[in-house]
Amino acid sequence: xxxxxxxxxxxxxxxxxxxxxxxxxxxxxxxxxxxxxxxxxxxxxxxxxxxxxxxxxxxxxxxxxxxxxxxxxxxxxxxxxxxxxxxxxxxxxxxxxxxxxxxxxxxxxxxxxxxxxxxxxxxxxxxxxxxxxxxxxxxxxxxxxxxxxxxxxxxxxxxxxxxxxxxxxxxxxxxxxxxxxxxxxxxxxxxxxxxxxxxxxxxxxxxxxxxxxxxxxxxxxxxxxxxxxxxxxxxxxxxxxxxxxxxxxxxxxxxxxxxxxxxxxxxxxxxxxxxxxxxxxxxxxxxxxxxxxxxxxxxxxxxxxxxxxxxxxxxxxxxxxxxxxxxxxxxxxxxxxxxxxxxxxxxxxxxxxxxxxxxxxxxxxxxxxxxxxxxxxxxxxxxxxxxxxxxxxxxxxxxxxxxxxxxxxxxxxxxxxxxxxxxxxxxxxxxxxxxxxxxxxxxxxxxxxxxxxxxxxxxxxxxxxxxxxxxxxxxxxxxxxxxxxxxxxxxxxxxxxxxxxxxxxxxxxxxxxxxxxxxxxxxxxxxxxxxxxxxxxxxxxxxxxxxxxxxxxxxxxxxxxxxxxxxxxxxxxxxxxxxxxxxxxxxxxxxxxxxxxxxxxxxxxxxxxxxxxxxxxxxxxxxxxxxxxxxxxxxxxxxxxxxxxxxxxxxxxxxxxxxxxxxx
DNA sequence: GGGAGAGGGCTTTTT
DNA sequence: GCCCTCTCCC
Numbered sequence: 001x002x003x004x005x006x007x008x009x010x011x012x013x014x015x016x017x018x019x020x021x022x023x024x025x026x027x028x029x030x031x032x033x034x035x036x037x038x039x040x041x042x043x044x045x046x047x048x049x050x051x052x053x054x055x056x057x058x059x060x061x062x063x064x065x066x067x068x069x070x071x072x073x074x075x076x077x078x079x080x081x082x083x084x085x086x087x088x089x090x091x092x093x094x095x096x097x098x099x100x101x102x103x104x105x106x107x108x109x110x111x112x113x114x115x116x117x118x119x120x121x122x123x124x125x126x127x128x129x130x131x132x133x134x135x136x137x138x139x140x141x142x143x144x145x146x147x148x149x150x151x152x153x154x155x156x157x158x159x160x161x162x163x164x165x166x167x168x169x170x171x172x173x174x175x176x177x178x179x180x181x182x183x184x185x186x187x188x189x190x191x192x193x194x195x196x197x198x199x200x201x202x203x204x205x206x207x208x209x210x211x212x213x214x215x216x217x218x219x220x221x222x223x224x225x226x227x228x229x230x231x232x233x234x235x236x237x238x239x240x241x242x243x244x245x246x247x248x249x250x251x252x253x254x255x256x257x258x259x260x261x262x263x264x265x266x267x268x269x270x271x272x273x274x275x276x277x278x279x280x281x282x283x284x285x286x287x288x289x290x291x292x293x294x295x296x297x298x299x300x301x302x303x304x305x306x307x308x309x310x311x312x313x314x315x316x317x318x319x320x321x322x323x324x325x326x327x328x329x330x331x332x333x334x335x336x337x338x339x340x341x342x343x344x345x346x347x348x349x350x351x352x353x354x355x356x357x358x359x360x361x362x363x364x365x366x367x368x369x370x371x372x373x374x375x376x377x378x379x380x381x382x383x384x385x386x387x388x389x390x391x392x393x394x395x396x397x398x399x400x401x402x403x404x405x406x407x408x409x410x411x412x413x414x415x416x417x418x419x420x421x422x423x424x425x426x427x428x429x430x431x432x433x434x435x436x437x438x439x440x441x442x443x444x445x446x447x448x449x450x451x452x453x454x455x456x457x458x459x460x461x462x463x464x465x466x467x468x469x470x471x472x473x474x475x476x477x478x479x480x481x482x483x484x485x486x487x488x489x490x491x492x493x494x495x496x497x498x499x500x501x502x503x504x505x506x507x508x509x510x511x512x513x514x515x516x517x518x519x520x521x522x523x524x525x526x527x528x529x530x531x532x533x534x535x536x537x538x539x540x541x542x543x544x545x546x547x548x549x550x551x552x553x554x555x556x557x558x559x560x561x562x563x564x565x566x567x568x569x570x571x572x573x574x575x576x577x578x579x580x581x582x583x584x585x586x587x588x589x590x591x592x593x594x595x596x597x598x599x600x601x602x603x604x605x606x607x608x609x610x611x612x613x614x615x616x617x618x619x620x621x622x623x624x625x626x627x628x629x630x631x632x633x634x635x636x637x638x639x640x641x642x643x644x645x646x647x648x649x650x651x652x653x654x655x656x657x658x659x660x661x662x663x664x
Numbered sequence: 665g666g667g668a669g670a671g672g673g674c675t676t677t678t679t
Numbered sequence: 680g681c682c683c684t685c686t687c688c689c
Contacts, residue, residue: 062679063679064678066678093679116679117679137684137685140673197679229678258676259677259678261675261676262677262678262679365675366675367675367676368680368681371680371681388677422665425665428665429666430665432665550679551679552679568676568677570678592675592676595675610676631680633674634681
């Protein structure tokens with residue numbers, strides 16, 4: 001399609017949002033109102049009008065999925081080669097790209113490794129247990145990791161002690177010291193965590209105004225997706241980088257802000273008008289997704305929230321979908337099992353009415369709720385897929401393989417070293433690893449280098465020396481292949497896919513799973529095969545692969561095309577389904593008790609936004625459930641219906657109670 | 665150092 | 680009720 005046609009296809013508000021290229025603009029975009037269309041059309045418009053070169057446009061998203069979709073959609077409008085130069089990506093990938101240009105200012109070298117949340121927890125566990133002798137049952141590394149991350153979201157570094165008053169008591173008063181040592185270790189390991197990736201650009205901007213100026217001049221247009229999810233650091237980044245030209249367009253929906261527990265500041269979007277001079281706000285309220293009862297329920301429910309900019313959702317054409325105007329259904333059932341059976345029956349009956357199961361979804365508040373549906377669907381032969389859950393790259397065997405590759409490419413990555421030094425079993429236990437670690441810390445070198453020293457010193461027993469020497473020599477050989485100093489007999493470089501295979505083979509890692517007698521071993525071997533296939537065919541080098549997976553949470557979900565989706569409400573944001581099932585609308589479960597305990601009224605409002613997200617996923621039918629009793633953590637619990645049910649307008653809902661106690 | 669049982673703990677999880 | 684992690688004993 002050409003750009004003129006695209007513009008013509010927009011509604012008046014969308015059109016205004018696309019054509020208003022200059023100045024600060026907030027596009028308040030309700031669910032299903034075409035925000036991605038606005039963003040992509042806007043980029044295409046700027047390019048086609050020659051207002052900027054691709055490299056002068058900065059477009060930021062939160063997920064890789066959103067970035068990819070945007071890129072694809074822009075490429076479909078303008079010449080695809082134009083898209084290559086765009087700075088379009090997630091906050092983290094853009095910051096990484098920026099940091100690569102100035103890595104010398106961060107105390108790292110260009111081969112720095114990015115630690116994910118799992119690495120973060122392992123490192124903190126070491127620090128807390130070994131260096132501070134903290135009872136990690138009382139204060140878990142996960143908790144401390146979370147506190148540190150929240151500070152980083154706010155831009156509070158380990159030196160800003162006066163801003164951490166609330167947390168000084170954590171870990172027997174050692175919090176600041178732990179945070180400080182944690183940062184030191186990251187530096188030693190040539191590593192950064194996700195928070196650092198966003199923080200360091202700000203540090204650079206603060207310390208080197210000329211560099212900031214360079215980027216301010218470079219980026220003529222800045223665009224941001226899901227602005228309601230930005231944290232303080234991202235906000236500061238946007239504010240600085242757009243300050244030169246002043247052209248910033250943020251798209252978001254305050255009613256869909258559901259990530260405050262990860263540092264997102266809904267205040268950022270609420271304050272937009274005051275933050276940016278001469279800011280304009282455009283509201284997109286025409287919904288192209290859902291029928292009127294669904295929109296009325298969603299609008300009415302969310303109107304109970306106080307901290308919001310305020311908007312409603314209107315159906316695009318009330319008359320066009322008359323026969324689709326089923327009311328939102330609210331069903332009371334006896335138990336959790338009945339809830340699952342009732343949803344199963346609904347799926348089957350809507351299936352008979354011609355709805356595709358692929359366009360149905362069960363959206364739950366918490367991950368544990370999915371199990372009941374999984375079990376029931378298996379018994380009834382209903383195809384389903386669970387979205388989210390354990391992701392491919394988070395699987396144990398995948399992380400193991402990645403650790404081998406990481407240690408290959410990043411020799412100072414001690415966490416990867418510690419993960420695989422005894423995997424497969426080489427007879428190297430905690431004691432030996434502890435000694436290696438101690439040696440490394442005392443000399444300020446990596447654990448890998450410490451091993452080499454200790455081999456020379458004769459610090460290991462003869463048996464240990466043998467296995468450790470093999471380990472070290474293996475890595476030297478693999479690194480030789482990696483850097484091209486070891487080649488095929490004809491002098492050609494050995495393909496990196498082949499290298500990965502020899503690593504898995506020579507190390508004995510693959511054999512470990514082949515010989516394992518556990519029932520999951522075959523699946524793990526299969527996963528490893530898939531990984532090797534991906535590395536071999538889709539990446540040019542191991543470095544490229546490692547960089548890719550460090551910033552990606554998930555491999556693409558595939559589908560057979562007829563599965564019901566089961567996922568959390570959080571995971572459903574941005575998706576749509578013909579029929580949406582919303583189970584577990586009971587006090588304590590939803591709104592979630594702990595969310596309210598932790599954040600009071602604002603926690604409740606976030607839960608309500610979550611409900612709003614859930615309802616607005618549905619195109620034709622939304623069915624809400626509450627059970628009178630359910631088994632939670634192995635205990636029977638009597639539950640009362642969620643307060644959100646009372647907040648739905650009576651004229652658009654249909655209430656009923658069901659008992660399927662005698663069905664199977 | 666490694667395997668088997670007990671104990672605790674448990675929301676959400678874009679990168 | 681289940682899974683992960685720690686610890687005890689071989």
